[in-house]
Amino acid sequence: xxxxxxxKKLVEVRDLKMHFPIRSGLLxxxxxxxKAVDGVSFDxxxxxxxxxxxxxxxxxxxxxxxxxxLYEPTGGSIKLDGEEIAHAPFDKLRRLRPKMQMVFQxxxxxxxxRMTVAGIIGEPLSEHSDMTAQARLDRIYELMDAVGLNRxxxxxxxxxxxxxxxQRIGIARALALNPKFIVCxxxxxxxxxxxxxxxxxxxxxxxxxxxxxYLFISHDLSMVRHIADRVAVMYLGKVAELAxxxxxxxxxxxxxxxxxxxxxxxxxxxxxxEANRIILQGDVPSPANPPEGCNFCTRCPKVxxxxxxxxxxxxxxxxxxxxxxxxxxxxxxxxxxxxAEPIGA
Amino acid sequence: xxxxxxxxxxxxxTAGATPAGAAPVMEFESYRAPRNQWWDVWDQFKTHKGALxxxxxxxxxxxxxxxxxxxxxxxxxxxxxxxxNADPSWAHPxxxxxxxxxxxxxxxAGGQISIAVGMVAMLLALFLGTLIGVVAGYFKxxxxxxxxxxxxxxxxxxxxxxxxxxxxxxDQLRAAFGPEGGIFILIVIxxxxxxxxxxxxxxxxxxxxxxxxxxVLAARSIGTPSHRMITRHLLPNVMSPIMVSAxxxxxxxxxxxxxxxxLGLGFPSDFPTWGKLLFDATDFLQQHPxxxxxxxxxxxxxxxxxxxxxxxxRDALDPRIRGR
Numbered sequence: 001x002x003x004x005x006x007x008k009k010l011v012e013v014r015d016l017k018m019h020f021p022i023r024s025g026l027l028x029x030x031x032x033x034x035k036a037v038d039g040v041s042f043d044x045x046x047x048x049x050x051x052x053x054x055x056x057x058x059x060x061x062x063x064x065x066x067x068x069x070l071y072e073p074t075g076g077s078i079k080l081d082g083e084e085i086a087h088a089p090f091d092k093l094r095r096l097r098p099k100m101q102m103v104f105q106x107x108x109x110x111x112x113x114r115m116t117v118a119g120i121i122g123e124p125l126s127e128h129s130d131m132t133a134q135a136r137l138d139r140i141y142e143l144m145d146a147v148g149l150n151r152x153x154x155x156x157x158x159x160x161x162x163x164x165x166x167q168r169i170g171i172a173r174a175l176a177l178n179p180k181f182i183v184c185x186x187x188x189x190x191x192x193x194x195x196x197x198x199x200x201x202x203x204x205x206x207x208x209x210x211x212x213x214y215l216f217i218s219h220d221l222s223m224v225r226h227i228a229d230r231v232a233v234m235y236l237g238k239v240a241e242l243a244x245x246x247x248x249x250x251x252x253x254x255x256x257x258x259x260x261x262x263x264x265x266x267x268x269x270x271x272x273x274e275a276n277r278i279i280l281q282g283d284v285p286s287p288a289n290p291p292e293g294c295n296f297c298t299r300c301p302k303v304x305x306x307x308x309x310x311x312x313x314x315x316x317x318x319x320x321x322x323x324x325x326x327x328x329x330x331x332x333x334x335x336x337x338x339x340a341e342p343i344g345a
Numbered sequence: 346x347x348x349x350x351x352x353x354x355x356x357x358x359t360a361g362a363t364p365a366g367a368a369p370v371m372e373f374e375s376y377r378a379p380r381n382q383w384w385d386v387w388d389q390f391k392t393h394k395g396a397l398x399x400x401x402x403x404x405x406x407x408x409x410x411x412x413x414x415x416x417x418x419x420x421x422x423x424x425x426x427x428x429x430n431a432d433p434s435w436a437h438p439x440x441x442x443x444x445x446x447x448x449x450x451x452x453x454a455g456g457q458i459s460i461a462v463g464m465v466a467m468l469l470a471l472f473l474g475t476l477i478g479v480v481a482g483y484f485k486x487x488x489x490x491x492x493x494x495x496x497x498x499x500x501x502x503x504x505x506x507x508x509x510x511x512x513x514x515x516d517q518l519r520a521a522f523g524p525e526g527g528i529f530i531l532i533v534i535x536x537x538x539x540x541x542x543x544x545x546x547x548x549x550x551x552x553x554x555x556x557x558x559x560x561v562l563a564a565r566s567i568g569t570p571s572h573r574m575i576t577r578h579l580l581p582n583v584m585s586p587i588m589v590s591a592x593x594x595x596x597x598x599x600x601x602x603x604x605x606x607x608l609g610l611g612f613p614s615d616f617p618t619w620g621k622l623l624f625d626a627t628d629f630l631q632q633h634p635x636x637x638x639x640x641x642x643x644x645x646x647x648x649x650x651x652x653x654x655x656x657x658x659r660d661a662l663d664p665r666i667r668g669r
Contacts, residue, residue: 070565
């Protein structure tokens, strides 16, 4: 298990907001915003893997992309190694790019079909270093060895490979510049199960060898349990719970995490029948019009009065465990009373 | 892979010579250094029979109009170089026209102009269309203005526009570049500037789609600046529609040039081009059909050849089709 007590913070995300404008009417005026990521804060320590889980459309991928500033964030701050990314000008950002890289979900779509493997892996090298052609080729071969690709494949085009091999090409490209931090945006979602294991093991090996830090975005809870040191659970653009892996899987605190974990299929038929599943009612509200108060209040089985009025604060309830839920407020009643006052008055 | 067999054997290297970190499996395997992609393109192009015939004919046409006049030295402008309205004979293989000018010499001289106008006007239209299409598709702010400009050009009536342009600029250009040179520049610019709109629209549409693909996002995460994003990722992927526009563009330019010559807006009336020869010969269609056939055949065959070359090149440039 990863020890967070004396580790250095590599990535600090504070109150990150990513809103996409909704335009409507004849003049295409902004009439609202899809709050894909709405005030997310977390730290990633050097050398760890932070898993980011949640259902489809909860803003996981947007969050990962905004952290690398592939989108222009609406608000908040992102620091990599103490340097601000969220508002960096283009030149400074380009200088920071080699430190942070990304592995994409769809290996077919993330490789340019008109470039050879050598061209794809070599692109970051030619962008950020002034290597000679021979030195670059040597580095490309080194990277292909590192991800387990035959060197003979250097001349080939992405369409000639299987999904797992394509994902390896994507990983080699991400590794080319010796990054510290890699965002893995569902790198295994498009692969079949046996290949998933290969790719995840490759990612783990590389982390061990190169001391990489991952933000591992996935909806596959068992895979996240396998690879992550700490896990953040997102719901409707907000982090519901952030906790060390074992703590989260053994004793989920947030009602949404509890529901999410109980939805994992149970292979044993006897246990499956006996399992006391929490079935959530209704649908996820639209991120363009989230409910007042807690985002989860429309579906929460343990909903209280206060949840419909006040957005719960994201706070540390036990060492290392952060939850945004009124159930764990130190003095729920008092907070409720305080909050009720201005509304009543 | 099927295309491995016909690749030239590069010096084989073994993994022993490579930096540390090579997997032990590699030790007995060899690998080839990346070879120039244009060899793959040529290998694929060779398999397209139509494209090879097209290329052969196009080379023949170029040689006919460039080397031809050096061999067949009769002056195309010289009247009464032979009897008037002669049928094809050894002295005049394509016959003579109503002024006794040698038709073969006129075909050669006219071909130079027609092919040059076609190529240059096509390149100009292609350049403008690709530039405007890529810029409009890639930079969201410029999309509206540039596409409305394209609509404006599409909506403009072509012939009155050409009349006005030629009336305004013919004399200045003639004074600056001589009668033929001035008209050549004018015609090329006029044709190029009025036929880029289709290319621009098609390219913009493709760029809009490709821009949202993940590999563009991946390039952005590497920090690739916009101009290299366009040249490295967008342009190679919009090659197919550009190729199609190019091949259609040559045909269009040759035919537009003939139409302009016919209307008296192009080259001087005694100056031969294929289109001009064709239109002059229509008066004698009954008596001397071969005079229509020569330029007509050359125009159609050149256009067909260029279309086939474009088709073969488009296939050869797409790595997904290559090797099949």
